[in-house]
Amino acid sequence: MKEVLCPRINVIREAFAYQSRFTGSTMIFKIDFPIIASSGFSYLMKDIALLVNGGIRVVIVPGCKEWIDAVLLEHSVLSEYSGGERITSENAIPLVEMAAFNVATRYMTALSASRVDAVVGNFTRARGRGVINGIDMMYTGTVDKIFTQAMRRILDLGVVPILPCIGWSSTGKSYNVPSDEIAIAAASALGAAKLFIVTGGDYLKKEQLATPAHTRYTDEGRILRLNPREAEEILFLNKNDGETGKEKEKCLGMLRFALSASASGVERVHIINGCEEGAVLNELFTNLGSGTMLYADEYEAIRGIHNSDIPDILHIMEPLIRQDILIRRSAEDVQKKKDDYVVYVVDGSVHACGALHDLGDGQAELAALASDKAYSSMNIGRRIVHYLIEKARNLGMKRVLVFTTKTQDWFELLGFRETSIDTLPRQRRENYNYKRMSKIFALELNAPQNAAHGSTR
């Protein structure tokens, strides 16, 4: 196989795979107000326009809090809050409406620049929050219903519905409804494939939060993805730690928002920095993304292989073959032992492989282990090994062997210990490649405790 000369080719492949998967699906963008004032806003809107032109059905829910505060201040109307929620007085509601529509119009203008049509609409039916703990919330409302039929008709035309933070009761009364709530309700009612929480900063990084040991980070310390259980763990680890920093509270607020969306049935919620150029496209069209994803569905898994995985397996092995770490296998070789192989799949793409061959005499060989370099140090290699060890155990094997020329330290870390050729089953002993002189390592499965058990994640 010829070496890939253009490293971007893998990114292009990923992008095409995602593009065909997302065409026709609905995505909701809840965008924080401060982004409008940032230099990244025009790029963000251009990228969103690209998605619309590419056949993705986009809904925008503009955040407006800071702008409403500014408008109320300008008109000398007091902004009062209770339990973190605005109490919208009779004096305030016309100004809130004005501010909300003013912001929504700015989105419409930005989309027009990319020749994408948009409508600001009354798609939210609301009712009053009423009296909470003795406090009348007045014109602050909650979502009663999202008018999905009207929205779907608009989306079918390739037009972007924009939902301001206002809802109307059946009697035509206006309420100020939190945009987070509208975004979740719209995502859930429309069966959206994704909800994007577009923030104005780089959040959910290693240094900002206490996180469980198994959290997956990128090299720069960004939390890559979480399932709802892991997100709950982070909330638990960071509660009452005496640190009430504003940034940290923002991170936790975003996680709570993402978790509520997930609990409402939105399978994937992405938290991204809207001020970073290309953040949406990067998050959407690459496996590593640019933000943090909360996923409720099956995102990564180890599974047996299909014929269509074989080119990907050979592709991942190739650089290791060039470095003489792995021996070359043909597509037929893999096909013949198909049942022995497993792959590690991230969002439908193969990122690692491995095989377990039965050598007889209660011994198995772990072989063809290869992990995609672009995804190294994410525990993928380790998980494949643990999976295959577990498989060997379930098959009643006593021992797992591995033949390695360059990875002995790593296998030792996982509990394997060097052994001699005399301990191999006869046939494997006879097939031993004396030119290659691989070192032989073994993991005894009936040993009471070993590192491989301790580090399973």
Ligand SMILES: CC(C)(COP(=O)(O)OP(=O)(O)OC[C@H]1O[C@@H](n2cnc3c(N)ncnc32)[C@H](O)[C@@H]1OP(=O)(O)O)[C@@H](O)C(=O)NCCC(=O)NCCS
């Ligand atoms: C070893 C291998 C599977 C690691 O893949 P991975 O997905 O990055 O694995 P993990 O994330 O579980 O482990 C990464 C850790 O192991 C370390 N590591 C990787 N290769 C290593 C090696 N040869 N020796 C010692 N440590 C190694 C990394 O530095 C990293 O350390 P960190 O967690 O402190 O950052 C991958 O490099 C590979 O495919 N190597 C070839 C495997 C091989 O020899 N196959 C033939 C025999 S079957």
